[in-house]
Amino acid sequence: MALKDFEKDMMRDSRCSYCKVIPHVMMTDTRFIDVCPSVARFNFHGFSAGGRMVAGLSLLRNRIEYTDGFLDMIFQCQMDGACDVSCKIDRDLEPLQVMQELRIKCIEDGQLIAGHMPVLEGLRKEDNMLQRKKADRGKWADGLDIKELAGGKAEVLFHAGCRYSFDEELWPTVKTGINILKEAGVDAAIMGKDEACCGGRAYEMGYEAELIKYADHNIQAWKTAGVKTIVTPCSCCYQTFKVLYDKIGKKPEIEIYHFTEYLDKLIKEGTLKLKKKVPIKVTYHDPCHLGRLSEPWIHWSGKEIKVAGQMIVHDPAKKYRRGAEGVYDIPRDILKAIPGLNLVEMYRIREYAWCCGSGGGVKEAYPEFALWTAAERLKEAKDVGADALVSACGWCKRNFTDAVKETGKKIEVYDIVDLVQEAL
Amino acid sequence: MTLSSEAYRALEDVVGPENISEEPAILDGYCFIWANEVHFGDKFSARPPAVVLPGNTKEVQGIVKVCNRFNIKYRAHASGWEVPAISAKEPFLPVDLRRMNRILEIDRKNKFAVVEPYVSVQFLLTETIKQGLRPASVGCGPSASIIASSTSHFGCGTSNVSTDYGGRTPLGIEWVLPDGNILRVGSLGTDSGWFSGDGPGPSLRGIMRGLSGPNGGLGIITRTAVKLTPWYGPASIKARGKPNLYDYDVPENLRVYQLIFQSREHMTDSLMSIVEEGIAHGLQRCGVAVSVMLVTESNDEFWDTVKDSPPEMAEMYKFAASFMVDAASPGELKYREQLVEKLLDKYEVMSFPMDDKMMGALFYNLVTGQGTQRIFRVSGSFLSAVGAQEAWDTMGHISRRCAEEIWAKYEAAGKIGLAGESPWGTALGDWGSHVESVCVYDQLDPESVQATRDVIAEVDELLPKWSLGMGSFEGCLSPAEAAQKKAAPYCLDFMSYEKKVKKLFDPNLVSESTWYVTPDK
Numbered sequence: 001m002a003l004k005d006f007e008k009d010m011m012r013d014s015r016c017s018y019c020k021v022i023p024h025v026m027m028t029d030t031r032f033i034d035v036c037p038s039v040a041r042f043n044f045h046g047f048s049a050g051g052r053m054v055a056g057l058s059l060l061r062n063r064i065e066y067t068d069g070f071l072d073m074i075f076q077c078q079m080d081g082a083c084d085v086s087c088k089i090d091r092d093l094e095p096l097q098v099m100q101e102l103r104i105k106c107i108e109d110g111q112l113i114a115g116h117m118p119v120l121e122g123l124r125k126e127d128n129m130l131q132r133k134k135a136d137r138g139k140w141a142d143g144l145d146i147k148e149l150a151g152g153k154a155e156v157l158f159h160a161g162c163r164y165s166f167d168e169e170l171w172p173t174v175k176t177g178i179n180i181l182k183e184a185g186v187d188a189a190i191m192g193k194d195e196a197c198c199g200g201r202a203y204e205m206g207y208e209a210e211l212i213k214y215a216d217h218n219i220q221a222w223k224t225a226g227v228k229t230i231v232t233p234c235s236c237c238y239q240t241f242k243v244l245y246d247k248i249g250k251k252p253e254i255e256i257y258h259f260t261e262y263l264d265k266l267i268k269e270g271t272l273k274l275k276k277k278v279p280i281k282v283t284y285h286d287p288c289h290l291g292r293l294s295e296p297w298i299h300w301s302g303k304e305i306k307v308a309g310q311m312i313v314h315d316p317a318k319k320y321r322r323g324a325e326g327v328y329d330i331p332r333d334i335l336k337a338i339p340g341l342n343l344v345e346m347y348r349i350r351e352y353a354w355c356c357g358s359g360g361g362v363k364e365a366y367p368e369f370a371l372w373t374a375a376e377r378l379k380e381a382k383d384v385g386a387d388a389l390v391s392a393c394g395w396c397k398r399n400f401t402d403a404v405k406e407t408g409k410k411i412e413v414y415d416i417v418d419l420v421q422e423a424l
Numbered sequence: 425m426t427l428s429s430e431a432y433r434a435l436e437d438v439v440g441p442e443n444i445s446e447e448p449a450i451l452d453g454y455c456f457i458w459a460n461e462v463h464f465g466d467k468f469s470a471r472p473p474a475v476v477l478p479g480n481t482k483e484v485q486g487i488v489k490v491c492n493r494f495n496i497k498y499r500a501h502a503s504g505w506e507v508p509a510i511s512a513k514e515p516f517l518p519v520d521l522r523r524m525n526r527i528l529e530i531d532r533k534n535k536f537a538v539v540e541p542y543v544s545v546q547f548l549l550t551e552t553i554k555q556g557l558r559p560a561s562v563g564c565g566p567s568a569s570i571i572a573s574s575t576s577h578f579g580c581g582t583s584n585v586s587t588d589y590g591g592r593t594p595l596g597i598e599w600v601l602p603d604g605n606i607l608r609v610g611s612l613g614t615d616s617g618w619f620s621g622d623g624p625g626p627s628l629r630g631i632m633r634g635l636s637g638p639n640g641g642l643g644i645i646t647r648t649a650v651k652l653t654p655w656y657g658p659a660s661i662k663a664r665g666k667p668n669l670y671d672y673d674v675p676e677n678l679r680v681y682q683l684i685f686q687s688r689e690h691m692t693d694s695l696m697s698i699v700e701e702g703i704a705h706g707l708q709r710c711g712v713a714v715s716v717m718l719v720t721e722s723n724d725e726f727w728d729t730v731k732d733s734p735p736e737m738a739e740m741y742k743f744a745a746s747f748m749v750d751a752a753s754p755g756e757l758k759y760r761e762q763l764v765e766k767l768l769d770k771y772e773v774m775s776f777p778m779d780d781k782m783m784g785a786l787f788y789n790l791v792t793g794q795g796t797q798r799i800f801r802v803s804g805s806f807l808s809a810v811g812a813q814e815a816w817d818t819m820g821h822i823s824r825r826c827a828e829e830i831w832a833k834y835e836a837a838g839k840i841g842l843a844g845e846s847p848w849g850t851a852l853g854d855w856g857s858h859v860e861s862v863c864v865y866d867q868l869d870p871e872s873v874q875a876t877r878d879v880i881a882e883v884d885e886l887l888p889k890w891s892l893g894m895g896s897f898e899g900c901l902s903p904a905e906a907a908q909k910k911a912a913p914y915c916l917d918f919m920s921y922e923k924k925v926k927k928l929f930d931p932n933l934v935s936e937s938t939w940y941v942t943p944d945k
Contacts, residue, residue: 011467011867012804014458016505016797017567024546024566025663025670025788030527033547043477043522044445045453045504057467058452069447089668090797092722307727309841310803310864310872317724324666351667 003056003101008304009093010057019049019083019095022352032347032380035082037355037373046073049083049095056102066111074102075113076369079204079360080288085323085351092320103206115365116205123210127196129364130166138192140164140171146178147189153226154189156181159241161234162197163394169401170394176421177233177259184271186262188231194221200240200289205361208248211240215250222254233259233417235290235393236359246297258290260392260416264330267337274423277340282414283386284331284343285377285400286353287393292323323351331392331416338423346380354380356391358399374403378411388412390419425515427473431494435476435517438486443477443523451475454518458805459507461867462876463903469511472518479523481598481606481646487519488644489604491934499640499936502541502569506577507901508639508939516936519644527551528647529618535652536595538618541571541645545581546792548650554659557652558791560587561706563850563860566792575645577637578811578900580850580858581793583706585699586750587653588853591633595621595649599632602643602930618649631925635813636900641940642929656750661788669721672784677757678705678750680783680790681764682715682776685743688820688845694771695745696816699851701767703760705750706790709819709849709859712741712776717798718785742846744776748790796848802841802864807876809842809863810883811897819857822892823847826861830882839875840865860897881906888914903938 021027022035034040039048046055052074058064077099084096122131138148140160147154158181164174181188199214218241222230232238238258245251257265266272286292300318307313328350335343348354357363357373378400381389389411391397400413427435427446436444445451448471455469463469473496478484484500491498497516501509510518525542532555537548546566548559561581562568570590573579575597579590587593596612596619609632611617613625621629632642657675665671674680685691691709698704713730720726749764751757768775778786789795799806810826812819827845834840841864849859863879866872884895884907894911896902905919912919919941926933927943 008804008868012800013456014505014797014800014805015456015510016565016800017503018797021567023663023667023670024792024794025661025672027546027550028660030547030550033550043443043520044450044475045520046447046450051450051453054453054456055449057456058449063452063468063471064448067447067449069445070449073447073449085667090794091801306803306866307731309835309838310866311723311727311841312803312866313723313727317728318722320722322667322721 001097001101003098003105004060006094006098006101007057007060009098010053012093013050013053015050017048017050018086018089021086022348023086023089026352029347035086035348035352035354037357037376038077040376041369041372042076047076049087049099052099052102053095056098059102059105066106066109071106071111071113074106075361076366077360078288078355078357078362078373080355081293081323082288082352082355085292088320088322104208107206113205113361113365116361119364120202120207123197123202128162128166129197129201130162132166135193137165137195138190140174141178141190141192144175144178146182148192149189149194149225150192154187155226156186156188156229156231157222157225157227158188158190159195159230159232159237160190161232161237161394163398164234165195167394167398170397170415173394173415173417174233177417180263180272180420181231184266191221196221198237198240200236200244201361203244204359211244212248215245215248219245219250219252222252227254229255229257231257231259231262233394233415235287235294236395239289239294243294243297258327258392260290260331260334261327263420264334267334274338274420276423278338278419278422279340280388281342281344281386282335282388282390282419283346283381283384284335285356285389285391285396286328286350287391287396288353288355288359290392291326291328291353292351294327295321295323295325297321326351334416334420335390338419341419344384344386346384348380356396356399358395363395363399370399371403371406374399375407375409378403378407378409381411382409386411388414390414390416392416425473425497427496428494431490431496432474434490434494435474435487438483438490439476439478443479444474446474454510454520457507457509457511458800459807460511461873462807463507464511464513470513470515472515475518475520477520477523481600484519484600484644484646485604485606488600488602491517492604492932495932495934497934497936500541500644501640502572503544503567505564505567506572508577512936512938513903524646530555530557532557534619536618536649537652538647538649539570540647541569543570544568545570549792552652553655553657553661556655558583558587558655559650559652560584560590560593561791561793562590563793563796565794565796570650571645571648574650575633575637575648577639578897579637580852582708582790582850584853585704585707585851586853587651589858591635591637592853593651594629595619595651597621597632597645598647600644600646602935603932636898639900639939641935641937642926643935654752656752661791669719669781671781672788674783674787677752678748678787679757679761679764680787681747682712682778682786683745683747684712684741684774684776686772688743688824690771691743691745692817692820694767694773695851697767697771698747698764701763703749703763704747704851706748707745707851708790709745709847711843711846712744714795715746715782715786718789718795719782723801742844744846746786746790748787799862799864803866805867806862806864807880808860808897808901809879810887810895811858811860811901812887812893813852813856813858813898814893816857818892819849819859822859823861825890825892826883830879830886831861834875834879837875839869839872840879842879884910900939905941908941
């Protein structure tokens with residue numbers, strides 16, 4: 001698909017601005033109804049999904065040329081997909097796909113974002129998004145007694161992802177994760193220095209070729225190693241393996257688990273017992289890539305036809321991804337299974353959750369905006385009386401942790417794995 | 425129109441550099457809106473020279489003064505969703521009021537709220553129902569601005585039988601006049617608070633908005649108090665399940681009905697009797713198909729549901745309405761339910777059986793007007809081919825004449841859809857009614873767009889001749905006075921008075937008037 005393939009969607013945008021707020025019926029407190037960090041921060045309509053639909057059409061019609069202002073408008077967005085959920089309450093449009101194709105077109109036309117370039121250079125050279133040496137990728141597991149694939153075979157692969165692999169502050173989470181698997185008797189291996197990026201974040205930045213490249217590479221590597229199951233603590237990798245690879249026609253014949261799904265399985269089958277009390281009041285932040293963006297891809301090929309006069313229908317009938325089929329209950333079930341833990345919900349949750357701020361290349365190119373977005377979420381967490389914010393993604397934890405330091409907010413930030421460890 | 429660097433700097437001084445832009449990609453977001461292709465021949469109307477985002481009344485006043493000084497045409501908008509909000513033949517400076525989004529006060533005792541322009545129906549409803557009150561709903565749905573719909577545009581909706589329509593709800597008003605002076609209307613004008621729109625202090629509500637509103641052509645309303653009506657439901661509306669077909673729990677003090685009438689006259693008589701009892705919370709006239717749209721996730725599912733229905737079924741459900749009663753107590757609810765049953769028996773009205781899903785969807789639609797947005801789903805765009813406020817019996821008459829004498833030939837030609845004699849309509853609190861015949865069209869098909877233009881022009885021509893009102897939604901969806909000019913000879917040349925008002929209040933003619941009137945040169 002290309003931007004021009006979505007011209008009808010762009011034309012049919014009514015400018016209703018539903019994409020700026022959570023679904024109306026879910027509004028319970030007017031301090032927390034914005035759902036799009038971009039337009040909430042920058043205010044001009046162009047910073048919303050609706051505004052970007054208009055910009056896409058303008059670009060196709062040569063009404064506008066590339067400028068720094070235009071590129072900032074397109075890329076100061078986490079691609080979190082909340083707009084897509086709100087839009088599709090009443091419309092059958094694809095704003096998130098339009099924004100994705102708009103980014104791809106920018107990159108194809110040579111319009112690069114300065115803040116992304118070193119990251120992409122690093123990715124192409126070292127196969128990771130953190131501009132670190134590939135050789136250091138497996139260091140997080142040093143000293144752990146775990147199987148590292150080096151031409152060997154394993155049925156279960158623990159994929160740490162770029163963020164957990166290189167962000168030392170997050171190492172305890174992945175160390176805990178792999179140890180839990182080991183103690184549960186799961187014969188899991190890691191790829192160590194041979195693990196490569198999933199390609200998902202680069203795709204969000206508009207680099208489609210990188211997604212294809214890493215899909216091909218990873219799927220081949222898994223096949224060679226005989227991998228049947230992948231477990232990853234990174235929500236972004238999870239969404240990439242499960243959804244984006246399928247989207248580009250490279251669905252791996254492998255079971256993909258987010259670590260929370262695997263944990264939940266272990267808890268529910270009794271292999272993992274959470275016994276110790278963790279007396280803390282927490283709120284759960286739905287990572288976009290584990291929640292709405294992880295809804296399985298729906299392939300459709302067909303044509304629009306008109307019936308009963310002007311009504312547009314599809315042949316064959318078309319189903320839309322509306323964000324509800326993500327992973328929402330499992331992390332909550334895990335938290336509820338921890339003795340003594342008090343889970344309170346924020347105002348914007350599940351498919352209409354506010355983003356942590358780090359996705360879509362924002363953390364790399366627009367760090368202040370990333371922190372602003374996270375700080376807004378911390379306010380919400382504090383407002384519901386939480387002492388800690390829990391997430392299930394390294395990118396979320398990093399950005400929230402940075403925002404806590406920046407704002408001085410008195411709130412703890414946990415990965416859900418950290419709390420499970422405390423309860424074991 | 426371009427801004428001189430001096431004018432840009434002057435505006436920048438008022439709002440700050442973060443809140444003004446002349447980036448073309450951003451500006452295109454302020455000249456693109458549904459139905460532009462009908463009115464202006466393209467999805468994009470004239471690109472503005474810049475856009476500004478004021479944060480308070482002082483900044484709005486500053487912008488207006490700069491515009492008067494540099495002869496810059498300006499027009500303000502809130503959500504920017506209604507066609508007249510941002511589109512025009514000639515460029516103007518959009519004043520995007522998005523940053524003015526606060527509820528300033530909810531006076532529970534005196535049943536009003538004071539809001540800024542970006543506060544929407546749902547925004548205000550969310551907070552007022554916590555205090556047992558609700559604002560009037562607006563036909564275009566919960567994202568509509570309270571101020572835009574009550575002071576500047578027509579603004580009627582599904583709950584207006586109990587709240588009255590938007591134009592009847594404003595009390596004290598803060599109005600930045602077209603020349604930059606601030607006028608405080610009603611009790612606000614004598615520092616007496618917000619409680620009255622008519623004094624002590626100047627009573628200019630008629631001039632401020634009249635029937636259809638000046639659509640931004642007469643300055644900028646920055647704060648308004650609006651009337652609130654009792655809400656007998658819970659402190660928050662609960663939805664469950666998954667998008668886009670959330671399940672709604674109908675609160676225990678409300679009851680929802682889908683009524684089917686045997687004929688036009690039967691519908692008129694029955695609805696008048698029901699409304700006469702003063703028990704309705706919400707009332708919406710529309711075919712059963714609209715209710716089905718609310719509970720189907722896409723056009724595909726909708727079509728799959730209805731495609732095998734026999735043609736006589738559509739005919740049978742042509743005269744239909746959804747209706748909701750509320751009550752302050754279980755005893756009152758029992759009385760009202762019994763009364764409804766009695767009336768339905770007396771008039772032999774069929775109450776269409778509904779499952780919880782449809783009942784919940786109708787409930788939320790009757791409270792907020794949420795369902796309207798789904799009309800866009802049908803063909804990608806629509807316009808109201810007729811929109812009129814009339815007495816109850818006249819409402820049926822308009823629908824019939826339009827269907828028989830105008831719609832039929834267009835529907836036969838197959839380029840637009842007009843739903844025959846099943847318009848959208850509602851009851852107003854002053855015993856009037858509102859009716860809109862939705863014209864769905866394909867904006868990608870030039871013939872469909874042209875047919876839409878043609879049908880609207882025909883309505884503009886015929887409605888005044890029939891003495892059944894004015895075309896183009898009583899003129900408020902009519903650029904360049906197209907509908908007004910057709911109607912003026914039949915209506916005491918009302919435009920000459922509007923033009924005098926415009927000239928008096930806007931001596932420099934900078935408050936952009938595409939959707940209002942322009943004084944003759």
